[in-house]
Amino acid sequence: MQTASSGKAQTPDIAAQVTHAMRMMGVAPIPRNYELYYEAYLGSNPQLSKELAALGSRATQEELDAIGAQYFSHIHRSTGIERAHTTLAAKLAELVTLLRDEQYALENYNKVLDEAYVNIVSKSASSADILRHAIGILTDATAETMSQGKERVETVVQKSFEMEVIRQELDEYKRIANTDSLTRLANRRAFDDNLAAVYNNEHLRNFTGLLVADIDHFKKVNDTFGHPVGDKILATVGGVLRANLRREAFVARTGGEEFAIILGDSSQEECLQIADRIRTVLAATPFRNSKTGVNYGPITLSVGVCMATAAEDPVDLYNKADIALYSAKNAGRNKTVLFEDGMRKESGRNWLIYRR
Template sequence: MNNGKQTPSVALRIATLMDRERVESLPRNYELIYDAYSGSNPELTREFMAIEGPKTQGVLDEIGRKYLPHQHEEGVLAKANDTMQSQMFEFLKLIQNEASSLAEFEKAVSEASRAMSSDTEIDRAAIAKSIDRLSKATEQQARTNKTLSDAAAAQNAAISDLKKEMDAIEARKWTDPVTGLANRRSFNKTVVGIYANPNKPSACGLAIAEIDDYQNFNASGQSPWSNRTLQEIGAALKGGNPTRQFIANMEKGRFAFVLNTENPDRITGFITGIRNALAAKRLLVTRKNMANEKLTMSFGIALASTATSAGDLIGQSEKALAEALKAGSDKMRFHALAEAPDSARNYQIYAAR
């Protein structure tokens, strides 16, 4: 029997904290507190820790609107609804005015036509009057048409701005606000998508990486890291990703890479590019005050075809990463599935450069 003390899960720790602080059990509160304690957004962590007094819903929502705006999209939706209603009302008024103007224009044209097609002797004064009325009616109709055209253009611009705002809100749901990479929610969705057809998963490789000696690396001598440092790391990872593979920030110095290949050589080549991009970022110091320390990562890789599900694939990658970390810094390990004589499945880890 194992009597060793077990570390409670993150979910349990967050739930316990919320209960102790009397925080309402809302999904947005859980996400906010999780992000605050994970250290994925250092500025959020510092602001959350600086809260004095009770963590009321109003205080939490104020921080949430600043750092997790996708949680509070109802305000944007209400604004969009009000704007659209106002736009439609004004446009309908213009259309009604257009209809009235067209009726007046039709009347002026008809009268001018009757005056010029009369069987009686042509009256110069009547023709001049008709021409004058028709000219004024034409000018008025032109102004009305321009007003309607300008209004339509303005409405189109307003709708375009609303669409951009709505698209930005949707994008923020799947984006890490600090690094600009995908977030854990996006990662989960992407990995699950690999097994959309469980009988034929997509040919993908999953690499989970961790910054070596993460706890000792920081930009200011304090942990967690600064947002600026994480932003620069995110930029470095993007720069080392010319083929636009999926990259997510998994918090606490971990990143996930979903690659559209199971070819070990191509995977190794991609990781070499990431390593080179990181090597160019000599911006950090350690607690030992070693300036320009090289930033390295260790990688654990698994292939979709060797796993039965998204959870299995992640587990294999994490197991390979654990072996890479044990081997030292800047290491890479593949996790392969091999047939064993006396068992249905046997997981085998092997090294790669």
């Protein structure tokens, strides 16, 4: 395993710069707008940057949403989600009404039974008349109640089926909203949620490590071969990461050429071994155009590692793993660095881009 001490290079506070730019342009500081300008700042999508620049300082929310729907459809699916929620609420209301009707019918049937009982114990009529009248009432009431009950059971089954379909639709919306469209890994939104969950459980915190990885010299790759090639490399890197992690490991593309891995039920030594394994496998992976023979590689990763027990909360954990990552960069790249107390505090980036 290759390790290194931290460097002194300073990194820009991207979050502050993006927020300042949005404020100067009069853009509402909401999450979906932030993601647009965040990606434009990173320069990972030149066409997006051009379209935002073309809007100038008078961009309307409708214009921004139109661009957002084109490049970040997972953020702009609220209409579909709201529609599904509305439909689900309507189906639940229908089911509640149905059950209330059933309760009312059973209450009426109980009243019929009480009336029959009163007639049976009455001494004011002959036994034959009492029984004939009671049997007639009970027969009619029972037949009607059973018929209504059967219809309601069938309706309840149908409503339950419809609600299950809607639930599956909502699950699919959630999956899409939490998936990076390029790599098919989890996105920053899902990463934020999963990292925060580590500190909601003492066991998770005691046995969880965070790996933050960044592709080395990726800007040079984009500048030399173009962004379409860069996108293919990002997708391949995502596939290599997923293929070399156990199923329960959480892996996400957190922005640009950066990836993050949350390893539960893992010791510090295991986290370092996994980090070195994915580095080694990626460095040995060929990146070549099969038609032209152009070689895009080698592609390597720098990885920062921090255990959850070494941080106070999710923000602190990410920042410390980020410090370790930049220490790996400063030490020559294609290295794994474990965060240690005393490492220089860099002006780290704000990972909470979805927090409201």
